[in-house]
Amino acid sequence: MLKLNYSGFLLEVGTDEAGRGCLSGPVVAAAVILPQDFEHPFLNDSKLLSEKKRKELRPFIEENALAFSVSFIDNQEVDDINVLQASITGMHRAIEGLTVEPEFIIVDGNKFNLYKDIPHETIVKGDAKFMSIAAASVLAKTYRDDFMEKIHEEYPFYNWKKNKGYPTKEHRNAIRTHGVTQYHRLSFKLLPEQLALKL
Numbered sequence: 642m643l644k645l646n647y648s649g650f651l652l653e654v655g656t657d658e659a660g661r662g663c664l665s666g667p668v669v670a671a672a673v674i675l676p677q678d679f680e681h682p683f684l685n686d687s688k689l690l691s692e693k694k695r696k697e698l699r700p701f702i703e704e705n706a707l708a709f710s711v712s713f714i715d716n717q718e719v720d721d722i723n724v725l726q727a728s729i730t731g732m733h734r735a736i737e738g739l740t741v742e743p744e745f746i747i748v749d750g751n752k753f754n755l756y757k758d759i760p761h762e763t764i765v766k767g768d769a770k771f772m773s774i775a776a777a778s779v780l781a782k783t784y785r786d787d788f789m790e791k792i793h794e795e796y797p798f799y800n801w802k803k804n805k806g807y808p809t810k811e812h813r814n815a816i817r818t819h820g821v822t823q824y825h826r827l828s829f830k831l832l833p834e835q836l837a838l839k840l
Contacts (some may be wrong), residue, residue, distance in 0.1 A: 643772045645679060647747045647762060652707070654743035655773025657733040657750075659687070659781035661724050663806035664816070664831050665799070665824045666789050668714045670723065670731030672739055673781035674707040675773045686768035687778040692786070699783045702776045709776075710738030711784045720828040729754050735777075748775045796822050 646653055658670040673835035684702075687695055699761035703709055714727040722730065732748065733756050746753075749768045753761055767774040786805055793802040799815045799822075806812070806824075816831050825831060 643684060643775055644770060645675065645677065645772050647771055648745035648760075648762070651677065651746035652741060652744040653747060653751075653773065654708075654736060654745070655747050655771055655775070656735060656772050657748075657768055657777040657781055658728045658731050659778065659785045660806065661728055661806070664808050664812060664826060664829050665716060665801065665822065666792070666806040667716060667785065668719055668727045668731050669711065669781045669785035669788070670728065670735045671709065671711045671737035671744075671777040671784070672732065673702065673709045673773050673776040673780065674739065674741055674795045675776060676705065676707050679705060679772060684772060684775050684779070686766075686775055687782040689769070690779070691810060691839075695779050695783050695786075698779050702779060706776065708739040708741040710735045711780055711781060712738060713784075713788070716824055716826045719826050721807070722828075723828070725752060728752075728836070732756075745773055748779065768772055792824055795831065796824070 654674045656672040657686050658668055660668045700800045712731050719727040736756055746759055748763045751763045751765050753763050768778040789801045789805045799821055800811055804812050813832055833838055
């Protein structure tokens with residue numbers, strides 16, 4: 642059973658990201674402040690929900706949240722600053738985009754940098770423990786999936802519509818055959834046989 646609040650502050654924001662382990666596409670982060678009476682029968686960590694359920698949940702979260710915001714860190718910025726910094730930067734930008742300033746931040750995972758002077762807590766598997774983080778995980782995942790489906794039209798042979806940029810066998814075989822696109826993360830090991838150093 643997910644809990645509604647961690648800190649006791651009314652304006653507590655939950656934040657999460659999607660796409661860290663992908664070979665292509667952006668890291669997408671979301672931040673959500675939920676009202677004290679928020680409830681939904683199947684809200685959970687987005688990884689535990691079907692795509693259909695996530696798509697149903699998104700408008701419900703957006704209509705019922707006190708505030709929400711989504712940010713995109715594109716693959717080039719991921720390459721420039723590394724994927725961990727991209728996740729934290731994305732979460733900061735999502736919090737910055739809120740129409741209400743939070744009093745407390747709860748973060749999925751175990752890494753975060755201070756945002757302004759707002760107190761925060763990192764929570765491992767937070768998306769399976771707190772509603773606002775779970776809601777943020779649903780928004781981050783659905784917005785990212787939409788983006789990957791859109792760029793799939795441009796490069797259908799990578800099948801991003803299905804694999805969403807994750808390192809599936811099919812995705813890697815397509816990289817072998819067709820090479821990389823402007824959406825691929827060049828700092829990542831795109832193929833297992835890639836050498837660590839290209840001299």
